[in-house]
Every structure is written in structure tokens, then in C-alpha cells.
Amino acid sequence: MTEFWGFFYLVWTVLCYFFAKHLFIRTQKIYLSPIIVVPVLSIGLIFIFQHQFQDYYRYTQYLVAMLGPITVAFAIPVFRFRSMIRQHFKVLMLSSMMAMLVGILSSWLLASIFNLDDIVKNSLLARSISIPFALVLTEKLGGSISLIPLFTVITGLVGMLLGDLLLLWMRFKNRIAYGTAFGNAAHAMGIARARQRHELEGVIASLSMIISGIVMVLFAPTVIALTKCILSILYF
Incomplete structure (x- = not known):
């Protein structure tokens, strides 16, 4: 049955x-x-x-x-706009790294304030990237493979639903900035929303999501370890 x-x-x-x-x-x-x-x-x-x-x-x-192959497929429109991407690559890399730091620090701070256990806390740290990257990062951090899809989907939904309102409130009109914001804040769901708005925004969102995922997987464990060390010293 x-x-x-x-x-x-x-x-x-x-x-x-x-x-x-x-x-x-x-x-x-x-x-x-x-x-x-x-x-x-x-x-x-x-x-x-x-x-x-x-x-x-x-x-x-x-x-x-299937999320892994789908994530790779986002590289197709990126290839079409490769000249524009080379022009703005430093900005995209910097914004992705800043998004990683903000995501890690805010998650760790809120989890500590609400006194969540270590498994939930470590799972929250990987919530700001797409699920294929987040699953790899969660294994490195000692989080829960069962929880990370839930946290990632919630993060994407909130970013997709509230992204337009926040960008409208900021009154800053730049399609590269819009795409970067959606890709870093709402990953795959942000890409879907960015593509609805404009093709260029969708391409930038795709690239930002991929860069954020790679940066998080490579450097997040070190950043998290340093953050824990600094916070433990301050707390002591």
C-alpha cells in the first residue's frame, strides 16, 4: 500500500x-x-x-x-550575456559575498537569540542558497538534510513575494541590481520572478545564485567557525 x-x-x-x-x-x-x-x-x-x-x-x-541538473541549466542564458557579465563580474562577486555574510550572521544571531539547538541552527545557516548547494553545505556544517529544503523554500518564497515591494520602496532603478537582489535573496524562486520582470534581470539573478552557492560551499564553513569563535569571546 x-x-x-x-x-x-x-x-x-x-x-x-x-x-x-x-x-x-x-x-x-x-x-x-x-x-x-x-x-x-x-x-x-x-x-x-x-x-x-x-x-x-x-x-x-x-x-x-532533478534540482541539480536544473541549476546547471541556468548557465545557458548566462553564456548569452557573457560579455556583459565580464564587465560587471567584480560587482556581482562582491554582492554575492556580502549576501553570504549577511545571511550567515543574521541566521546565527536570530537562532542564538531564540536558543535553537545546534542542528536547527546549522541548518538555518545554509538557507540562503539553492537546495543543491545547500544540501552540500549542510553536510559540512552538521545540519539536518530533512530541514534544509524547508528552510530554503521558505526563504525563496519570502524573497519572491516581498522582493518587488522592497525594491519599489528603495526607489533605485537598475536591472543589474534588481537581478542580483533576487538571485542572492531568493535563489531559484528569485530567478523565476526576475525573469518575469526582464530577461536581463533573470540572467543576473542566475549568475548571482550560482556565485553565491559556490562561495557559500567553499568559504562558509571557515566564516562560520570564525563567527562562532568571535561570538564566544565576546559572550565570555
Whole structure:
């Protein structure tokens, strides 16, 4: 019976995605995006049938495994704009590094204030990059592989939903800056939103997300260790 429900939820998720995509194309409402509609419908169905998450995850985990190749596919539009990217590469690199520092420090500070345990705290530190990068980083930090997709999706949703409002409030009009903000703050969901706004914003968001992921995986463990050391000295 468990095998049946695993396959059922796989089919359900795929059908829900195509339904939500068609609905979003027709309405162009951000709150009807597949990334919001599909989880809401799936969670509702799980509650109705009173199933466990393992029943849902049994076969849908293969959809998560596709995130790696999908992330690589973002490099295609990046290649088309390579001359422009070379022109602004230093700015993009600096902004990605600043985003990494802000994400790590804010997550660690808030987790410490609310006295969260180390597993949750370490999982939160990797929430600001796309899931394929975040899974690798979480293993290095000793976080939870089960929690990081949840934290990453929540981060992406908040960035996607509130990004337009924040950028409008700032009144600063620059498509490169917009794309960088979406890519660093909301990763894959930010890319989707940036591409809706303008092709150039989508390209910059793609590059920013990839740079942020690489920088986080390579340097975040060292930065986090230094942060812990400094905070422990200050606290003492």
C-alpha cells in the first residue's frame, strides 16, 4: 500500500505542477505560482488522508534530485550575456559575498537569540542558497538534510513575494541590481520572478545564485567557525 501511495503522490505532484503553471500563465498572479500552489495542495491532501511525510517522499524524492541538473541549466542564458557579465563580474562577486555574510550572521544571531539547538541552527545557516548547494553545505556544517529544503523554500518564497515591494520602496532603478537582489535573496524562486520582470534581470539573478552557492560551499564553513569563535569571546 505504501508503494501505491508513493507513486500516487508522484503523479499528483506532476499534475498539480502543470495545473498550477497553466493557472499562473493565465492569471500572472505571483501567489498562484506553482511553487506556492503545489505545496499547498499536496500538504492539504496529506492531511486529508492522514498520511506521513515518508509516504509522500517515497517517490517524489526523484523530483528533488532533478534540482541539480536544473541549476546547471541556468548557465545557458548566462553564456548569452557573457560579455556583459565580464564587465560587471567584480560587482556581482562582491554582492554575492556580502549576501553570504549577511545571511550567515543574521541566521546565527536570530537562532542564538531564540536558543535553537545546534542542528536547527546549522541548518538555518545554509538557507540562503539553492537546495543543491545547500544540501552540500549542510553536510559540512552538521545540519539536518530533512530541514534544509524547508528552510530554503521558505526563504525563496519570502524573497519572491516581498522582493518587488522592497525594491519599489528603495526607489533605485537598475536591472543589474534588481537581478542580483533576487538571485542572492531568493535563489531559484528569485530567478523565476526576475525573469518575469526582464530577461536581463533573470540572467543576473542566475549568475548571482550560482556565485553565491559556490562561495557559500567553499568559504562558509571557515566564516562560520570564525563567527562562532568571535561570538564566544565576546559572550565570555
